[in-house]
Amino acid sequence: MNIQATSSTTIERVPAELRSWLAKPRPMLINGKWVQAKSGKVFDVYDPATEMRLATVAEGDAADIDEAVRAARNALENGPWGHMSPSARGRMVHKIGDLILEHLDELAQLESLDNGKPFSVARVADVPLSADI
Secondary structure (H helix, E strand, O other): OOHHHHHHHHHHHOOHHHHHHHHOOEOEEEOOEEEOOOOOOEEEEEOOOOOOEEEEEEOOOHHHHHHHHHHHHHHHHHOOHHHOOHHHHHHHHHHHHHHHHHOHHHHHHHHHHHHOOOHHHHHHHHHHHHHHO
16 A cells, blocks of 8 residues: 555545644643744644644643643633532533534544544544533
């Protein structure tokens, strides 16, 4: 099997918007902001089925983790989440599940590429199960 031919076939099946999204370096979400790693490091993510580079993402380390944990602690102690009733928190978590399903095809495509599994499996199992959880 020619990996190059498979690679181009794989990327050609990816919707244009997703290809465009993957082409940009992907930052981390910390404290409600998209940020690069403090070290400036990045790493490439590859499709294991084709060995095609999919994306470049920020490579967080201890300093980034510390910042994320501080932000999460602050959000819990001083933000609205820590003062919400369990019922209100539950509604928010269910809304996340609804949003996952609204983006089912995009997320299934990403899951398929990231894991090398068939899109159909990601679409009927992985993504819907994530939304349910």
